[in-house]
Amino acid sequence: MELMIESFPRLLNATLLTVELTLLSLFFGIFVGVFFAILRTSKSKILYYLSYYYSYVFRGTPLLVQIFIIYFGLGQVEWIRESFLWLVLKEPYSCAILAFTLNTGAYSSEIFRSAFETINKGVLEAAKGLGLNKINTFFKIKLPIAIKQSLPAYGNEMVLMLKGTSLASTVTLLDLTGVAKHIISTTFKPIEVFIVAGSIYLLMTFIIHNVIKILEKKYNY
Amino acid sequence: MEFLYFGNTGWGDELFFATLMTIAVAVTAIFIGFFLAAIFATFKLSKSKILNFVGNFYTTVFRGVPELLVIYLLFFGGSGAVMYVAKIFGYDGYIEVNAFLTGAISIGIISGAYSTEVFRGAIQSISEGQFEASKVLGLRKKIYYYKIIIPQMLRLALPNISNVWQITLKDTSLISVTGLVEIMRQSYIAAGSTRDPLFFYSFAAVLYLLLTFLSLKLFNKLEKNYSRGF
Numbered sequence: 001m002e003l004m005i006e007s008f009p010r011l012l013n014a015t016l017l018t019v020e021l022t023l024l025s026l027f028f029g030i031f032v033g034v035f036f037a038i039l040r041t042s043k044s045k046i047l048y049y050l051s052y053y054y055s056y057v058f059r060g061t062p063l064l065v066q067i068f069i070i071y072f073g074l075g076q077v078e079w080i081r082e083s084f085l086w087l088v089l090k091e092p093y094s095c096a097i098l099a100f101t102l103n104t105g106a107y108s109s110e111i112f113r114s115a116f117e118t119i120n121k122g123v124l125e126a127a128k129g130l131g132l133n134k135i136n137t138f139f140k141i142k143l144p145i146a147i148k149q150s151l152p153a154y155g156n157e158m159v160l161m162l163k164g165t166s167l168a169s170t171v172t173l174l175d176l177t178g179v180a181k182h183i184i185s186t187t188f189k190p191i192e193v194f195i196v197a198g199s200i201y202l203l204m205t206f207i208i209h210n211v212i213k214i215l216e217k218k219y220n221y
Numbered sequence: 222m223e224f225l226y227f228g229n230t231g232w233g234d235e236l237f238f239a240t241l242m243t244i245a246v247a248v249t250a251i252f253i254g255f256f257l258a259a260i261f262a263t264f265k266l267s268k269s270k271i272l273n274f275v276g277n278f279y280t281t282v283f284r285g286v287p288e289l290l291v292i293y294l295l296f297f298g299g300s301g302a303v304m305y306v307a308k309i310f311g312y313d314g315y316i317e318v319n320a321f322l323t324g325a326i327s328i329g330i331i332s333g334a335y336s337t338e339v340f341r342g343a344i345q346s347i348s349e350g351q352f353e354a355s356k357v358l359g360l361r362k363k364i365y366y367y368k369i370i371i372p373q374m375l376r377l378a379l380p381n382i383s384n385v386w387q388i389t390l391k392d393t394s395l396i397s398v399t400g401l402v403e404i405m406r407q408s409y410i411a412a413g414s415t416r417d418p419l420f421f422y423s424f425a426a427v428l429y430l431l432l433t434f435l436s437l438k439l440f441n442k443l444e445k446n447y448s449r450g451f
Contacts, residue, residue: 060387060433061426062394064405069426072412073419159285166287170398181293190298198286205285 003192007183011193014179015200021165021175022204025100026158032105037112051109058106063164066103071095071171092171100168104161108150111157115149116142148219155212159205176200224411224420232411232421239407240428246325246403247390251336253329254389258336265341276337283334288327288392295327296399324396332389339385343378344370376447383440387433394429404428 169178264276355365
């Protein structure tokens with residue numbers, strides 16, 4: 001019990017990094033996801049397969065492998081170390097965000113793609129009939145419908161990403177899991193630390209679920 | 222390519238056995254998960270409020286907490302718990318718990334939380350009429366579960382079980398933190414001694430892709446087999 005109270009401020013402090021990693025990766029991941037979802041609907045075979053294999057590879061391999069390739073692997077290549085990319089790849093923080101972004105981007109591209117695909121043909125014909133141009137059709141009609149369609153699945157993806165950020169601890173970052181592991185390995189009291197850290201994670205999951213619920217209400221028309 | 226030679230000069234044989242280890246852990250874990258899911262899915266579907274709560278607590282906690290944290294809990298807590306029990310029986314030394322078991326159990330617990338939801342959903346989507354008809358036919362509970370409900374449930378659950386399997390397979394990479402030599406750990410060792418992390422981690426990615434690809438094929442076959450007559 002004492003340890004739980006003692007470790008709480010440290011774990012809470014580490015939670016900040018977890019939240020930061022999650023939000024940043026999700027934010028960048030949305031753009032990557034929408035981008036590849038649009039490529040998937042493209043008529044060009046090359047763009048289609050580019051998007052297809054991107055999501056296939058990133059969904060078919062563990063996130064841990066992706067982080068390790070980016071953090072340990074890419075640093076070994078000579079020309080990368082001499083290029084501006086090195087600014088991103090030499091820091092574990094930016095490597096973690098890059099890996100998370102690409103990972104969540106792959107999953108969200110699938111979610112957005114299926115959302116775009118379920119849009120009723122009649123709606124698009126109606127838009128054409130009303131004389132809306134391509135950009136207006138996309139932003140005023142396709143996007144809102146797609147957002148509504150993808151919200152439940154995207155909520156799950158947000159939770160998965162939150163859990164995924166725990167892997168940042170494997171590249172020396174001290175996020176919630178990293179600090180929890182450190183406390184466990186110095187005190188050998190795993191249960192107490194697990195309860196505190198686990199509760200913080202569950203609280204964040206709970207918040208995500210509620211935010212999604214509110215958004216679903218908002219987009220429900 | 223010489224990195225992948227079999228024998229003393231290359232890492233081919235090591236990586237091959239590491240892949241087998243990954244498969245072994247994943248299969249053990251998913252069956253531990255099925256076992257837990259069978260229990261907790263019945264809890265979730267039961268009429269008792271307490272059992273409902275226990276079932277919900279299990280799925281909420283283990284789907285909401287990072288896998289790595291669960292692994293650390295069992296890795297550091299496991300040997301402590303075993304030593305505690307051993308102490309009661311008068312053994313006062315350090316006992317190290319098998320990394321394979323720790324890994325399989327921790328991934329199994331997580332996988333079980335996902336399977337519970339799959340099983341629950343599948344049972345719920347079997348129409349009420351099937352239960353009633355089996356009762357009217359006077360089938361015993363055991364028989365109608367094994368002959369009527371479970372075959373139908375399997376057909377409905379298979380696509381989702383395939384998803385759980387993919388999650389479980391990928392989660393096994395996290396066990397590498399406990400030192401169990403599976404694909405990830407072996408790549409880490411090889412990368413360290415050859416100073417070529419890019420090659421070995423990329424090769425690990427290829428191995429995982431191969432495993433997910435092959436298992437997807439297998440599940441598609443199973444799905445076809447179980448949808449006969451529908």
